[in-house]
Amino acid sequence: MIRRDFIKTIGAASLSTSIGRYHNEGKTHLISFSFDDGFKKSFNRVAEIHENYGLNACLNVIATAHLPNFKAIDEWILPELMGDFNNWNSLIARGHEVMPHTWEHLNLTKISEKKAKKNIDKCLDYFSTHLDGYDDSKAVYNYAYNASNNDLDKHLLQRIRAIRTGGWIVLNDTQSNDIPKPKGKMKLGCQMHFQPDNCDHWIEDQVNTYLSSKGGWLIINLHGLDDEGWAPVSTKYYDGMLKKLMEEPKVSIKAVGEYLS
Ligand SMILES: [Zn+2]
Numbered sequence: 001m002i003r004r005d006f007i008k009t010i011g012a013a014s015l016s017t018s019i020g021r022y023h024n025e026g027k028t029h030l031i032s033f034s035f036d037d038g039f040k041k042s043f044n045r046v047a048e049i050h051e052n053y054g055l056n057a058c059l060n061v062i063a064t065a066h067l068p069n070f071k072a073i074d075e076w077i078l079p080e081l082m083g084d085f086n087n088w089n090s091l092i093a094r095g096h097e098v099m100p101h102t103w104e105h106l107n108l109t110k111i112s113e114k115k116a117k118k119n120i121d122k123c124l125d126y127f128s129t130h131l132d133g134y135d136d137s138k139a140v141y142n143y144a145y146n147a148s149n150n151d152l153d154k155h156l157l158q159r160i161r162a163i164r165t166g167g168w169i170v171l172n173d174t175q176s177n178d179i180p181k182p183k184g185k186m187k188l189g190c191q192m193h194f195q196p197d198n199c200d201h202w203i204e205d206q207v208n209t210y211l212s213s214k215g216g217w218l219i220i221n222l223h224g225l226d227d228e229g230w231a232p233v234s235t236k237y238y239d240g241m242l243k244k245l246m247e248e249p250k251v252s253i254k255a256v257g258e259y260l261s
Pocket residue numbers: 036037101105144145
C-alpha cells in the first residue's frame with residue numbers, strides 16, 4: 001500500500017521543505033533505487049547495469065567498512081564483501097552517486113543521542129576527506145535500518161541537504177501527485193523489504209502499484225545483487241526491470257542526490 005498523503009515538513013522555518021507543482025520533462029513518476037551498505041561486487045555491477053541505460057546508480061556506503069578493524073555487522077554485511085573509497089571514487093568518476101549511509105552501521109535510535117550525533121559527524125567528516133567531490137550542501141544521509149528520530153534528523157539537516165529514512169513515499173500535496181520539486185532541506189522516505197530473502201517479487205509489486213498511481217517520487221531501498229546483502233535483487237530481474245521502466249514514457253529514474261540537485 002502506497003502512503004500517498006505525505007508531505008513532511010521539518011519544524012524550523014530554515015529547514016522547511018517546499019514542494020510545488022513540477023513536471024520533470026513531462027514525466028509524472030520519479031523512481032530512485034537507493035542501494036545501501038557498499039558491497040564491492042554488487043555496487044560495481046549495479047553501476048554497469050545503470051550505465052547500459054545511461055543512468056547514474058544511487059549508492060550509499062558505510063564509512064568504515066573497508067578499515068581493518070571493521071567487524072561483521074550481521075550475516076549479510078561482512079568485511080570481505082565491502083568496497084573501499086578507491087572503489088567509490090572510481091564510480092564517482094564514472095558519474096555515479098555515492099552518499100553516506102552510516103559510520104559503523106548502528107541503529108542510531110538505540111544508542112545515546114550524544115553517541116549517535118558523534119557517529120553522524122564522524123561519518124560526514126570521513127566522506128568530506130575521502131570521497132571525491134563530496135559536498136555537505138548536496139549530501140543525502142541514508143540512515144542505517146532507516147531508523148531515525150527528530151533530534152537526529154534536525155542535527156543532520158543543519159549540515160547537509162537531505163536525509164533518507166523509513167516509511168513513506170514522498171509525493172506532492174494532496175491536490176496533486178506530481179513529482180515533487182526539490183527545494184531546500186528534505187526529509188525523504190523510502191520503501192524497504194522487511195525479509196532477508198530475494199526481493200524480486202516485492203519490487204515488482206512496489207513498482208506496479210506505483211505505476212498505477214498518479215505518480216510522485218518513489219524511493220526503493222535495496223542492498224546487493226543475487227547473493228549479497230539483505231533482501232538481494234537478482235541481477236537479471238533488476239536489469240530487465242530497468243529496461244522495462246526506460247520504455248515507460250511517464251517514468252524518470254534518478255539517483256536521489258541527482259534529482260535534488
Ligand atoms: Zn545498511
